[in-house]
Amino acid sequence: EDKVVQSPLSLVVHEGDTVTLNCSYEVTNFRSLLWYKQEKKAPTFLFMLTSSGIEKKSGRLSSILDKKELFSILNITATQTGDSAVYLCAPQTSGSRLTFGEGTQLTVNP
Amino acid sequence: NAGVTQTPKFRILKIGQSMTLQCTQDMNHNYMYWYRQDPGMGLKLIYYSVGAGITDKGEVPNGYNVSRSTTEDFPLRLELAAPSQTSVYFCASSYPPGAGEQYFGPGTRLTVT
Numbered sequence: 001e002d003k004v005v006q007s008p009l010s011l012v013v014h015e016g017d018t019v020t021l022n023c024s025y026e027v028t029n030f031r032s033l034l035w036y037k038q039e040k041k042a043p044t045f046l047f048m049l050t051s052s053g054i055e056k057k058s059g060r061l062s063s064i065l066d067k068k069e070l071f072s073i074l075n076i077t078a079t080q081t082g083d084s085a086v087y088l089c090a091p092q093t094s095g096s097r098l099t100f101g102e103g104t105q106l107t108v109n110p
Numbered sequence: 111n112a113g114v115t116q117t118p119k120f121r122i123l124k125i126g127q128s129m130t131l132q133c134t135q136d137m138n139h140n141y142m143y144w145y146r147q148d149p150g151m152g153l154k155l156i157y158y159s160v161g162a163g164i165t166d167k168g169e170v171p172n173g174y175n176v177s178r179s180t181t182e183d184f185p186l187r188l189e190l191a192a193p194s195q196t197s198v199y200f201c202a203s204s205y206p207p208g209a210g211e212q213y214f215g216p217g218t219r220l221t222v223t
Contacts, residue, residue, distance in 0.1 A: 004152075034211065042200060042214035043153070088152055096141050096204050097168070098212060100152035 002027040004101035006089050012107045017079050021104045023089030024071040033065055033072050034098060036088040043088055046074070079108045112136050114215035116201050122221045123191040131186040131218050133201030141204045142184040143212060144168075144176065146197040153200060159184055191222045 003026045013019055025033070032050040036043035047056045049065035049072060056063050060079075065072045076083055086105050090098040117132045135142065140161045145153040155168030159178040173195060175187040184203075188195060198219050202212040 042216050044214075045211045048211060090152075096212070097155060097158060098143075098153075099169075100145075100154070102150075102152045 002091070002093065002099045004089060004091060004099050006087075006101035006104050008104060009102060010105045010107075012109065013079055014109050015080060017108075018075065018077045019079060019106065021074040021076075021087050021089075021106070022071065023073070023101060025089070025091045025099075025101075026070060027091045027093050027099055029094040030067070030091055031094070031096075032092045034090045034092060035063055035072070035074050036090065037085045038088055038103070039085040046087075048092075076106075079106075081108050081110055084108045114201055114203055114213050116199075116215035116218050118218060119216065120219045122223065123188075125191060125193065125222060127191050128187070128189050129191070129220075131188070131199055131201075131220075133184045133186065133215060134182050135184075135201075135203040135213070135215075136182065137203060137205065137213065138181060139203035139205035139213070140181070141212075142178065143202045143204075144174070144184070144186045145200045145202065146170065146195075147200060147217075148197050156186065156199075188220075193222050196220060196222045 007022045035046040047063045052067040060077045063074045086103040088103045089101045114135045143158040144156040147153045157176040159165045201215040204212045
């Protein structure tokens with residue numbers, strides 16, 4: 001059975017802090033790993049990672065994948081209150097199926 | 111482009127009733143998906159479809175049925191609603207196969223009492 005574990009489940013920080021969100025996975029027929037942000041509505045796409053060691057960046061967010069150790073991290077630098085959301089990690093397998101983790105609830109206080 | 115649209119936005123059902131959740135996409139995507147999300151949890155795959163006329167079960171298919179007669183539409187049918195089906199339902203689509211990103215609809219919040 002496919003398994004995705006995200007940690008921490010919940011995180012409270014102050015504006016300006018840097019956070020690291022973790023995702024470990026055990027899935028069959030791995031193709032890529034996706035990160036989504038969810039703010040009390042539908043998830044919105046952040047990154048798709050297919051190769052180990054290549055960092056993807058978008059502004060203050062960055063992510064990297066380790067296919068040997070089966071994990072990914074999402075970093076957010078200089079956090080803002082608008083970063084408050086649930087961050088979901090989802091390995092993609094055959095048929096473009098996604099298996100989602102429980103998510104990390106990030107709260108950024110002013 | 112409207113993207114992925116879902117109706118209704120909210121619905122309250124009594125135990126034993128049936129209903130259909132509608133999902134339509136205008137991006138000509140081959141792949142479509144139905145997920146449910148319980149409070150404080152990630153999304154779980156109910157059913158998916160790789161093209162018109164082809165559907166397959168996901169992780170939690172019991173109590174649901176789907177059909178895919180056109181590329182655009184992927185309705186989800188609940189038969190004999192149960193309180194355990196209280197959840198938020200998301201429809202998503204993607205194209206081409208393996209390209210990665212799934213585009214999500216706004217969701218349907220369903221309560222069964």
